[in-house]
Amino acid sequence: MSLSAATSSPRTRRWQPYLAPLGLFIGLAALPFVVALLSGQSPAGVLANEAGSAKFIQGLLIEIMILAIVALSYDLVLGITGLLSFGHALFFAAGAYLTGVLLKSFGWSLGATLGLVLVSAVLQALLFGVVLPRVKGITFALVTLGLSEVFYIVVQSRELGQYTGADVGLQGVPPPDFLNPTSHRLTFYLVTLIFTFAVYLFYRLFVDSPTGRVCVAIRENENRALMLGYNTFYFKLVVLVIAAITANLAGTLHALYQPVISPNIASLNAMVDILLMTLIGGLGTLTGAPIGAAIFRLLTFFLDRWFGESASFMLGVVYVALVLFVPYGIVGTWQRRGFHLAAGRRWLLGLLTGRGDG
Amino acid sequence: MTNLLEIHNIHTFIGQFHILEAVSLAVPQGSITALLGRNGAGKTTTLKSILGLTPPSEGQIYFEDQPIHGYRSFEIAALGIGFVPEHRAIFRDLSVAENLRIAERRKGDLRRKEEFIFSLFPDLKRLIHLPGTNLSGGQQQMLAIARALVPDNKLLLIDEPSEGLAPVIIEHMMAAIRQLSQEKTVLLVEQNFIVASQLAERYVIIEEGRSVKQGLMADLVDDPATIRRYLGAA
């Protein structure tokens, strides 16, 4: 697996990878106004939080970006560092629930809540880290899956029902006024946008940094990294802490944005969704994660519309097909093949005559 | 003398690595042929490519004049090719008897060959009920060879039989291989040139994934320059 995220670009082209995201950032910041203009609304209406397609688009993009942050953090763990964790939903759900409970039941301010979320994120990462030096590979996946299932179960238990809303979910989290997604949609949208890009840029820098390269080396061959004298445990722990903090903050955004925090965000299904997003985009590419999140959200949107109750079934089928046929995802396949026209034609010809790559 | 096995120009990849980049060789019926070369030259991969364990992506392999490349390993082995892997890879969790029985291709194979096997390796008879993990290194190597003798194999691929064994045991092993070669053709990978030169009638030298030289062992023994060049000091 040689992935371009690992290879550093020459010094002269050092800033080039950041140009496209910057353009995209400006584009996305302007998008609500463009949509408003196209649908005959005035841009002032967007600022005044008028209902309409501009507001709808903002909502959809907020959801996509929250998912993108989660997918990014998971890509760092599995795609870049090669840590097979099946407990990533725990990070997201814990952030969401903690924010919700602190804001609603304890009446904390947003700042204090964020502080505790950060502390709890580090603790979660340490919890995963405790087992890290002892168990490897599939056993690590099992332990993390188990830990996140425990959270899923505990959150639904009767004892905590008054705080978490048990299996119904946590409702009525009061967001602070200036960040209320209903009355100040644009502010919320821009905050999410800035946060998403900050996370992406930070991840990019991290992966290109010496520490990040050691992480890639751990994925490729942990024993070799050990023999080179790196204490791989600390690197893996750092990755877990970073990923836990990002995913927890995504959970905070989720708690502020969604009217209900459902316990399902901690379930096995949620884990499959996170995997699916990362897979669609391409494991270990970073760029793939937001693309995967966007496609995933739109896919669920349309599958719900077309198939109604069997939407989850279709989503599962899509997932299975992806694992089988497009294991490197969109970005990964792009980087491997280059999708040149001539190659595409040859591939098609080969497919029909049986001389293709079987 | 006809060739039991012929390899024409095979290429084998393991992952992204091009391990064999043109290996051609012939193993005449009834001979012992030694595959020589430095560490990492591709000797073991050649054996595994014959068996389809690391299938070659190019080139042809003929066994008894029939093409066998591209078939599954078990189909190739069933034609009568026995494999004695390196590092004495017997099944450690199985008893000696089970290690032999698992190699049966037809019912009663073991009963028919028992006498011959135990005449070659009398130790095994005594150890028959012990688990493989309790055997000494030499005994494990004998078991690995014996296992390949259970079915009716015509060709034996033996990988590093002398590796890590005491000199006395190596003597015993060489005697056994010499005796079994009266009935079977052998392709032998051997690091120890002295062992190889005493056993084999023919040799093939592999370097960096290419077969570079082959001929009669008697000629090679008289050619110290070649030995030094391809096999290091010997």
Place this chain on the structure above:
Amino acid sequence: MLRKYRLQLITLAVLAVLFIMAIQGMSAKDGLTIVIRGLSVGAVTFLVASGLSLIFGLMDVLNLAHGTLFMLGAYAGWTIYVRPDTVVDLIPPLALLLVGLVLMPLWPVLLGRLGRMPAAVWGWLGLAMAGVLLLISLPSIPIAAWSARDYAQSPVSYAIMLSQGQLQFPPAEATGPLSPAVALGGVLLAGLVLGGSLTVLSQRHRGMRVRGQATPPQSPPKGRRISLSHWERVGVRATAAGLLLLAGLLVLALNDNLTAWLLGLGTNWLFGLALIGGTLTAAALGGLMEMTLIRPLYDRPIYQLMMTLGLAVVGHELVVALWGRPEFTMPKPALFNGVGDGCPAESWAAWLELHCSTILVLGGRIRVYNEIFLIIVGLVVLVAVSLLLQRSRLGMIIRAGVQDSDMVEALGINVRRVFTLVFALGAGLAGLGGVLAAPSIGLSPLMGESVLLMALIALAIGGLTSFPGAAVGSVLVGLMEQFIIKYGQIGIPLPFLEEPFKPSPTLVPASTVLLMVIILLAMPQGLFGRTE
């Protein structure tokens, strides 16, 4: 010897002390009930965990869809038990579909005449065509089914009807426009096309084990095939296909009589049939899954894990779509369901006469089905699989393959077929567990996930590849669960707390996960795992 197993011994000693601490102060009756219930839960968990450990040991595949296979087995068993008419309706199309698959070895011979194997894309086209054919034909075949949406026709209602002994089936209805005969022909054709395309695809995938190389592995040279007695095999297959066809048509002709006969058998025999049917369904699904979806991924373990995870979700959704979301029951067979005078039975002799659902042991009521029958079946499976592993040739190959499957293949053994067999065997055990568990825990689309969690914990505790470890781990998990449930009633006096802490039933799985994490921290390989 002692030193080698020191850690194991210490852990077992700690567990034993904990066990004694937990059980002391309880009456003999309570203690016995807990242990027996723990063993019963352990038995069901073991049926799932054993298959998981066999599969993981041999193929290094952690099958996260194993709980789903358990669930599918349970639902299939329920269907046979409660709605035999549906099953009878389903047999003809299924048999016709299988005809095509049984005839698969015929295809290489036919295609060999073409001179060259068709390109993979034709295989995919064939697959799509078979799918379309099935979609067109199946609705036109009359099948008496339940409906997940209409309450009166829902599985819930049928389960209640059966337990009240007044089962009434709706007539078989077809929704499609085709005549049933044409539709059955369509299914037969679909099966043949399916077999053909699968042949093409599997031939194209030869040598898939090599990854990422510059040029793909060659396909075998044409002309003489190595495999011996090809025509002989074809002959056997053709006979089998003919018999299948005949059986399918026979069932079609005798449909109503067969249903009546099945219903006349009584619940005991039907339950037996459900056990067999559930096991076979899960085994077939497991084998199919290995052959088509797992096999291409043997060199990408992470993707394999993701695949099984996805299949777990797909299976779950399938169950929801077919049987609906609500939970329903599977009434116990008459053998274990006696009530009335003399029950609970005071002795085994009395039980044999009355078939009471409960029996008195040491003054405690023990449910015969849940707490005795299940444990016995678990023990039987434990002994049978151990015998299979230790005494049979297949077991020998499995044990050898766990260590080095390449070498087994190099001995001339078709390891791939062994893989499929073992996968089917493991899935079958899970299916058996599903049918067995259904009468005691009921059926719900969530049963798969919870049993998978239990089995995974049991496996991690026992050591992932160890078969005896799976048994010990399952029993530990079962006992742990029952103790926590019991302490949920009487409470645990904890320091710093005024009232004893009463864990609620939802916290039970949390405690078992905790047990797993602690044991794994002490012994990363589990109790019986091999240390690398």
